[in-house]
Amino acid sequence: MREIHTEGAAGLRDFYRHFAQTEASGVSPIYAQWAAATADDDDVVELLLQLPAQKRQPNLVFAAARVHGVPVGDWSAARAHLIEHWEAISSTIMQRRTQTNEAGRIAVLNLAFAQIAQQSLRPLALIEVGASAGLGLYPDAWPIRYTREDGEAVRLAPGGPLDKAVELACRVDGVEPPRMLPEVGWRAGIDLNPLDLTDDTDRQWLEALVWPGMEYRLERIAAGAKLIRRDPPRLFAGDLNEKLGEVLQQVPAETTPVVFHSAVLAYLPAEQRQRFVDQVRSAGVSSAGVRWVSNEGLTVLPDIAAQLPDEDPDAEGFVLALDGEPLARTGPHGQYLRALPG
Structure with missing residues (x-):
């Protein structure tokens, strides 16, 4: 977007x-x-x-x-x-607000999560801003199939209730797919109005946000509800800029804090976006060592767009970035990972 x-x-x-x-x-x-x-x-x-x-x-x-x-x-x-x-x-x-909670985006976010996990050798403490109901906080729980253009596939299969129930599919073009699912030691989300999948009205709204022609996403909502009932995430209601510092203070010491978001910052005014970026960058250079994973439209984060002068700003999809460094183009619902030019 x-x-x-x-x-x-x-x-x-x-x-x-x-x-x-x-x-x-x-x-x-x-x-x-x-x-x-x-x-x-x-x-x-x-x-x-x-x-x-x-x-x-x-x-x-x-x-x-x-x-x-x-x-x-x-x-x-x-x-x-x-x-x-x-x-x-x-x-x-x-x-209401647009609170699309598409678990399929985990497939593309995992490119960054796996890299962080390999570098830190510690469980991740995930903090999602714009978390909706929190379905995106379980990259360790969803089976994922990455398929290359030649048909070769890499399947990552966790243990747990979703191993045989729902598989996320992601095409990869010119990108080496992750070979592991991250270990998550702590998970939390921030949202102006967190959704509760045990509430019929909230669930109806989340299902209404699924576009016609993409009804397979409804099965993911049902599967994700099982995860949340078994292992509820910490969901904090409030403005992401006001709550981020408070949530970061609660991250367990033995984990690597990772702040991430997907198709969220476009809804903020430019000055609020920059305030958020400044907060995350400041936390990243502090002793906390916070990592930052963004998955947004190209024009949403100017510093990232400046690194991709040949990319079409009106093209479909997002740009996945780790600590402000672009990694790949991504499908808006996690459908694909595509190499950036050069």
């Missing part, structure tokens, strides 16, 4: 067109159709402009619409339902 720019009708239309053509195209034909049609629909654009700028993202709007019964199909039927029930839909948009 690129930076969110939805100010004014022109910016909003452009944002929805980009979502249709780059993010949803080839992944969710329904959402690609809805977003493209929204961009050209004066009445719907007018409704969206009534929302605060940070509440106009397609995935947030469409998820709220589905919670209120908008049919997943042709835009004409969806549009009529959206307009008719706009008051209820907009209320949900204002109450």
